[in-house]
Amino acid sequence: MAAPMLRWWCLGRRWVLACIDGGSRHGRGAAIGFTSSRKRGQTSVAQQPLITSQKSRKGEHEWAAVVGLEIHAQISSNSKLFSGSRVHFAAPPNSLVSFFDASLPGTLPVLNRRCVEAAVMTGLALNCRINKKSLFDRKHYFYADLPAGYQITQQRLPIAVNGSLAYSVCVGKKPSRVITKTVRIKQIQLEQDSGKSLHDELRSQTLIDLNRAGVGLLEVVLEPDMSCGEEAATAVRELQLILQALGTSRANMAEGQLRVDANVSVHHPGEPLGVRTEVKNLNSAKFLAKAIDSEIERQIHELENGREILNETRSFDYKLGCTMPMRDKEGKQDYRFMPEPNLPPLLLYDTESLPPGADPQQVINIDWIRERLPELPSETRERLIQQYGILPEHSFALLNEVGLLEFFQNVIKETRAEPKKVTSWVLNIFLGFLKQQNLAVNESPVTPSALAELLNLLDRKAISSTAAKQVFEELWRSEGKTPSQIVSEKQLELMQDQEALERACHTVMEGHPQVVMDVKRGNPRAINKLIGLVRKATLSRADPTAIKEILERKLSP
């Protein structure tokens, strides 16, 4: 049962794909969606991808794709960006709406300190320069779920600029190689979320829910440094992990806390960049890479057939598996940006510039926040590699599931088994069971202590690894029993009686003279057959290493 999982996790390329699926717990099914892009993906991660057209001679019409991202992350805060309304997902419609959120005339925005701190934290974690002075602007457009007729954002002078995000992709099959890539971050800006429109086609009316209106967003703009859907998806996944580690956003795509728009274009290497399209509302991790890759394919196809790419907004149709043009909103939009007159410039300080005697409630000290940044995912992985000597790709896998790292560390704490052994068990068997049953780590019937105890039995050779897997299955099925109980109930202990084992070996050799002859003739496989026969005779309770030792001794000339 665990075997296919094991292959899935170790197959070099595929675990990156698994990264993308990360939080959504759809198991293998999700990865299948990416197979179509795999071939190109494999070349693209190693170097600038050159996509060779099937029709042309090799090298003549190569295409390069360029992908940039705009990511909106909802800030995890108790109240909204400019009002005291609570922030809560799935509350009854319009139950979290202040007068300001509803844009009653005369109401004014009051900046939420927590949201500013979240932006500074995120900026620091993404190696940005934090602007000590940033400004708010109004971006105007009419839409039913935008009650003020404008959104307050940071167009001119955002809170953080010029950062970078490192993400890793795995190349090659066993042994795989982890390559770190970097995407530049243009800026991070604070802005308001809009409300939600619900279109009731039957009664041809639109219902508005303003609960989301005014919730703080971090818009993170990633420069077009990526070249395929997989890179984009991996970068987004890394950003998601960083936001979650910081606690600045829950970054759950299914709940709309992380939303991605992608700018995609293709060109011939050495030539200017092509016309780009914007693929909007990639709200599912599952389809992010697929949407970008299908858009790249579409653009190449259009250009190779002599057509032009229009600078337009497209959306991904997950049923058809391709992007479709979105109905254009009244042609070209001019957002008529204007400074927000009701908010003074946002001033931040560092320890050096902090005015003496400043009220700590009224000022934000960047250095203070920097000193309190939690461990970031890249640091955690590095620590795992250093501390436990595990493989880089395993460090990725451990961080990729919510709660898995904590589970792993709890097992480590209670077991004498080697960290590598623990890693293998956690990533292959434990995670395999979870995936198969679509469970989250915290829903697992097997506790870290139980697994630790099981690994201890294995470590001191009280049971064989085959028996250990049997115990694990039993643990999964029948909660409440300890591994030792299961071992003794099922009589799974390894034979400790050396003489009995010698006798068993002797009996098997006597009963299979032909196999013994094969061994003596130098067939290296033949001994395995003997080992297997002895194990069968001992009801799998003998240690294969011990059996091998005895057989070799007896068969030696």
Add this chain to the structure above:
Amino acid sequence: MLGRTLREVSAALKQGQITPTELCQKCLSLIKKTKFLNAYITVSEEVALKQAEESEKRYKKGRSLGDLDGIPIAVKDNFSTSGIETTCASNMLKGYVPPYNATVVQKLLDQGAVLMGKTNLDEFAMGALGSDTGGSTRNPAAHCGVVGFKPSYGLVSRHGLIPLVNSMDVPGILTRCVDDAAIVLGMLAGHDPKDSTTIQDPVKPFTLPTLTDVSKLCIGIPKEYLAPELSGEVRSFWSKAANLFESEGAKVIEVSLPHTSYSIVCYHVLCTSEVASNMARFDGLEYVLGDKEEEPLRTVSQNVNIGQKCHRCDINVSTEAMYAATRREGFNDVVRGRILAGNFFLLKENYENYFIKAQKVRRLIANDFVKVFNSGVDVLLTPTTLRGAAPYLEFIKEDNRTRSAEDDIFTQAVNMAGLPAVSVPVALSNLGLPIGLQFIGRAFCDQQLLKIAKWFEKQVQFPVIQLQELMDDGSSISEIEKLASVSLKH
């Protein structure tokens, strides 16, 4: 009693010469007798009588809340008043009943003031008629012979004031005398957590000291304010005032504010841009214009409670078309004109050439003032208006833009710079109409400004309006009405 100052009335209330209810009824009766003036959009009679009654109870128990307890006040109809219709004199907001009080309204009510109603204004205060964006407190004060005070920007909360130009709007104070303005300022000033542009420092209520010696003062006379359109009468009162200061030992010097003449055109760009933005929220979704047969208006707060906003979209009509129709019906020509102009200035291709340039000019105008004040000038003395109030027929001859350009010529720049300024009535013109002069102070030196204005007020002894006669003698009311209608016809 109605013609007296806040202080005098307050003393009378304390001594029991009059009760809050009697005072309130006198006021209501005057409002009714002068209804033809259209001064009020909403008279909140019931609420006022109830508040007066409560005030009366407090006085009886000897627990008055202070100088404002039982004092009748009126609030311009662009301040949000909880439970009382607030329209900005616009069809767009007809029937809108705010669910909250503006901070300044709340502060006055907390002091026991009795709210008589909501006073009239141009639609969204886009004309020369207490909020002050370009002179809308000082100009009417000058024409009406009362004190009109515009505080420093950031000293008084704008929360609940339906905005015209956020970066210039301030709640203005209209009172009979400078002392009264100071009392009200003391109640209103200070940080409001709901308005991020208010100053952080705490402001305490204060009593205005009486200035006896002006010899250490330096009064600036900006030469650019000697406009060719300035009437001879106003000009002569202005120079008399300057002479008065000089004769009492003050240093009176000519100063220059070289960018003054750009103020109006700069204002036009900034004002229309902010108007275009501020009016974007009136899209008909939150504030549906009611057809006659339908229920009147539903506010967002009501709809929010039922979990949806009304979507007034006829079948086969797009949301955009609905916006357009709503906004065409809901706004008058002046508002629509400003929205169109403002959106034009904010277009990507125009932003640099208009909006950014206007902001730079605004900075130059503000710097003019800074330079003058840094040179040692304490206050500036200027006219408030070009002339006395114009008769109705002349008033309506000019279009709104020309009118506001003329009306705001002396008051506008102050809003650009965020400075405090006060118009003090000086004398009556030959036609018997009041004339006011303006003092402009340093930013956040509002008390110093009012102190000087108080000294000046005492010297000029502007005649007190005789409202009592109106009240006592029914016949004179009709005469006034006749007079008014005569002046309308002539």
